[in-house]
Amino acid sequence: MNQFQKTIIFTKTPLKGYFLYPNKFQIYPADLIGMPKSSLEEHFPIVLEYFIGKDEIILPPTEFEFDGLKDLGTLTATTLTKQDEILNLLTLFTNHLFFRYSDLTGTWGIPMLKENPGEEANKWSSKWNMKMFHWPELPEQLKIEKFTEIELKYKPVSFIPFKEYYQNNPNYDYYNDKEISFPNNIFLGLNAYYLLKEEDKKIIDDAIFHSVSSVELRSLKKTLSIISAFISIETMVNFENKDIKPLRCDKCGQLQFKISQHYRNYLLKPVVHLGKIYF
Numbered sequence: 496m497n498q499f500q501k502t503i504i505f506t507k508t509p510l511k512g513y514f515l516y517p518n519k520f521q522i523y524p525a526d527l528i529g530m531p532k533s534s535l536e537e538h539f540p541i542v543l544e545y546f547i548g549k550d551e552i553i554l555p556p557t558e559f560e561f562d563g564l565k566d567l568g569t570l571t572a573t574t575l576t577k578q579d580e581i582l583n584l585l586t587l588f589t590n591h592l593f594f595r596y597s598d599l600t601g602t603w604g605i606p607m608l609k610e611n612p613g614e615e616a617n618k619w620s621s622k623w624n625m626k627m628f629h630w631p632e633l634p635e636q637l638k639i640e641k642f643t644e645i646e647l648k649y650k651p652v653s654f655i656p657f658k659e660y661y662q663n664n665p666n667y668d669y670y671n672d673k674e675i676s677f678p679n680n681i682f683l684g685l686n687a688y689y690l691l692k693e694e695d696k697k698i699i700d701d702a703i704f705h706s707v708s709s710v711e712l713r714s715l716k717k718t719l720s721i722i723s724a725f726i727s728i729e730t731m732v733n734f735e736n737k738d739i740k741p742l743r744c745d746k747c748g749q750l751q752f753k754i755s756q757h758y759r760n761y762l763l764k765p766v767v768h769l770g771k772i773y774f
Contacts, residue, residue: 497638498546499544499640500544500547500639501542501543502542502543502578503525503595503628504522504542504593504594505594505595506539506591506594507537507591508671508675509673509674509675510522510524510652510675511649511650511652512651512674513646513650513651514652516685519581520543521545521642522541522542522543522585523542523645524542524649528632529631529633530633543581546642547574547577553569554569579595581593582594582595583703584688584703587684587703588677588678588685589675589676589678590660591675592668592711596628599626601624601625602623603622604621606622653674653677654681656679657679660677661678667710698734699731701730708723709723
């Protein structure tokens with residue numbers, strides 16, 4: 496399996512520059528030969544290139560070890576797992592949702608055959624559509640042996656001081672006439688994630704999963720979105736206090752250090768950045 500992989504992912508706000516996390520992955524605007532485009536699009540395709548280490552290869556269950564399915568199972572499990580890891584991290588640290596199409600069961604819809612059809616659209620009928628972004632020239636353009644050199648073609652993505660980024664009118668994909676920007680501390684977050692011990696990484700991945708679910712659901716099912724956010728925080732609170740043994744009152748048996756206090760301490764925990772403390 497080629498250790499360098501390239502695929503198409505999507506955002507709901509345009510990406511105009513590139514972002515490179517050295518030796519791991521890079522993203523940049525998709526401008527490929529023959530690529531479909533539309534002025535009506537609300538899902539903006541971008542390119543994700545990533546590196547798969549030998550220790551990240553996922554072997555399929557033994558039942559797939561026949562009829563040539565083992566290699567296909569390994570490729571599928573490894574690449575999709577790695578893609579989801581990167582998409583979740585980008586969504587976690589930024590104000591934007593990064594996603595891929597995972598539900599390929601299809602849906603009824605009306606293809607936009609023209610961008611300004613006028614009255615002609617009244618004659619259109621629904622067709623069964625597969626939720627895929629594909630065209631004949633795509634497969635060959637996804638083959639790479641190293642990261643594409645894109646520094647001369649695109650500018651770096653804009654980096655905003657993180658306090659301003661998260662607190663000063665953040666763009667949660669509300670305005671697609673703007674472009675994606677990143678907080679200036681994203682490298683600190685990514686570095687910390689990739690330095691995690693494997694057993695800790697599993698817990699952090701669970702918290703990240705619920706945080707991303709909250710972002711995905713916020714415009715569709717707000718109650719579930721809030722619940723997902725609380726579960727993410729609770730997972731982190733439990734992780735931070737995993738070595739603390741709860742004490743109970745000798746008289747009434749109640750916890751002397753309530754769960755709500757753990758939440759409060761975690762949410763008010765200061766962030767130290769470049770020698771400065773932020774709350």
